[in-house]
Amino acid sequence: MNLKNLPIETIEALLDALNVDISFVDHEDRVAYFNTPREGRIFPRTKMDLGRKVQNCHPPQSLDKVNAILNGFKTGTLDKAPFWIQHKGRFIKIDYFPVRDKDGTYLGTVEITQDITEARSLEGEKRLL
Numbered sequence: 840m841n842l843k844n845l846p847i848e849t850i851e852a853l854l855d856a857l858n859v860d861i862s863f864v865d866h867e868d869r870v871a872y873f874n875t876p877r878e879g880r881i882f883p884r885t886k887m888d889l890g891r892k893v894q895n896c897h898p899p900q901s902l903d904k905v906n907a908i909l910n911g912f913k914t915g916t917l918d919k920a921p922f923w924i925q926h927k928g929r930f931i932k933i934d935y936f937p938v939r940d941k942d943g944t945y946l947g948t949v950e951i952t953q954d955i956t957e958a959r960s961l962e963g964e965k966r967l968l
Contacts, residue, residue: 860952912937
């Protein structure tokens with residue numbers, strides 16, 4: 840089964856069920872999608888963010904880095920951009936990836952933000968069996 844067989848409502852519910860913030864920026868650098876995880880987003884977004892240039896969603900001092908990442912994804916010289924920060928006492932991992940179609944055409948960028956505070960302290964194993 841592939842996603843074409845799933846109703847859009849199911850796909851949205853699936854993405855909202857994940858404990859990560861997902862944002863998609865289209866090939867024109869406009870915010871085109873973000874999920875709404877059950878536990879809330881680490882960095883809140885509103886419907887007003889949809890259609891906005893992603894550069895307007897970041898602090899001015901980070902614009903050079905944002906543009907460098909987007910340009911690297913567009914030209915194919917960059918295939919990921921990982922970051923991690925301390926935010927409100929939590930350890931946050933932020934990953935950016937280019938999204939391409941099957942022919943390699945750049946469609947946009949996906950941002951995955953996750954609170955990995957607890958994951959950093961895991962030891963040993965916890966298995967289903």
